[in-house]
Amino acid sequence: MGSLREKxxxxxxxxxEKKLERVLGYLQAIxxxxxxxxxxxxEALAQDGDLIRQVEESRKQKAEGFGLSxxxxxxxxxxxxxxxxx
Numbered sequence: 001m002g003s004l005r006e007k008x009x010x011x012x013x014x015x016x017e018k019k020l021e022r023v024l025g026y027l028q029a030i031x032x033x034x035x036x037x038x039x040x041x042x043e044a045l046a047q048d049g050d051l052i053r054q055v056e057e058s059r060k061q062k063a064e065g066f067g068l069s070x071x072x073x074x075x076x077x078x079x080x081x082x083x084x085x086x
Contacts, residue, residue, distance in 0.1 A: 022048060 012023065025044050045051055061067075068076055 022050070 012020065015023065025041065029040070
């Protein structure tokens, strides 16, 4: 597991400060979730410009008739991840 930890540290070292704030928020959310805490920092989410943009885009796509079931959505996301990694 040490190599995974080092890989994450390496990736974090190359992120700009603004993105590090988001990463820290995600890590804290994961930690709280693992501790059984169900609290969500709504204020932090409300200030996340990328999240707001994604939600707005999703609403727009849904209004235009583009919607996926749970499995279709997972398949779509997996494909997008593959494309991104290439």
